[in-house]
Amino acid sequence: MEESSPxxxxxxxxxxxxxxxxxxxxxxxxxxxxxxxxxxxxxxxxGLVLTGIATSGVVLSTLRLAADLDFRCTVLxxxxxxxxxxxxxxxxxxxxxxxxxxxxxxxxxxGLQIARGAAAQ
Numbered sequence: 001m002e003e004s005s006p007x008x009x010x011x012x013x014x015x016x017x018x019x020x021x022x023x024x025x026x027x028x029x030x031x032x033x034x035x036x037x038x039x040x041x042x043x044x045x046x047g048l049v050l051t052g053i054a055t056s057g058v059v060l061s062t063l064r065l066a067a068d069l070d071f072r073c074t075v076l077x078x079x080x081x082x083x084x085x086x087x088x089x090x091x092x093x094x095x096x097x098x099x100x101x102x103x104x105x106x107x108x109x110x111g112l113q114i115a116r117g118a119a120a121q
Contacts, residue, residue, distance in 0.1 A: 003024060003026075010022070021039055021043075023035060023036045023039055027061075028057050028058055028061045029058065029061030029062045029064070029065050030058070030061075030062040030066075031062065031065040031066065031069065032061070032065065037069055040071070045071075046070075046071060046072060047071060047072040047073070047074070048066055048071050048072070048073050048074070049073075049074045049075075049076060049108070050062060050063055050066075050073060050074065050075045050076070050080075050100070051075075051076050051079035051080055052079075052080055052081075053080075053081050054081075054082060055080040055081060055082035055087065055088045055091050055092065056082050056084070056087045056088070056091060057082075059075065059080050059091075060091060060095075060096075063075065063096060063099060063100055064099070067099035067100065073099060073100035073101070074100055074101045074102075074103060074108060075092065075096050075100045075101070075102045075103075076103060076104065076105050076108055077092040077096075077102050077103065077104060078104045078105055079105055080092065
């Protein structure tokens, strides 16, 4: 794919608004060949929540580099998919937990609610 291809265009429903930062992903992992690390550090982001349609590709590559860059990572296992379900299972149950919290969307959202309640007190 090429950056100018219609296949790589941002969907109109997700059109960036004024002030939004757009990072162009050029490799399998989100950090490789992009300015994502600089952008996140500039925004003082230290934690990432990862999802994706290629557990063994994009999610794995992004997680490995993000962890090496000292980001706290969470992978939402039920928001990831792979063409090989066994590979997805092994990654989310055995590999990813070494570098990330692996949760379901429901558990992750519940944790956010708890954190918001504690912050409000």
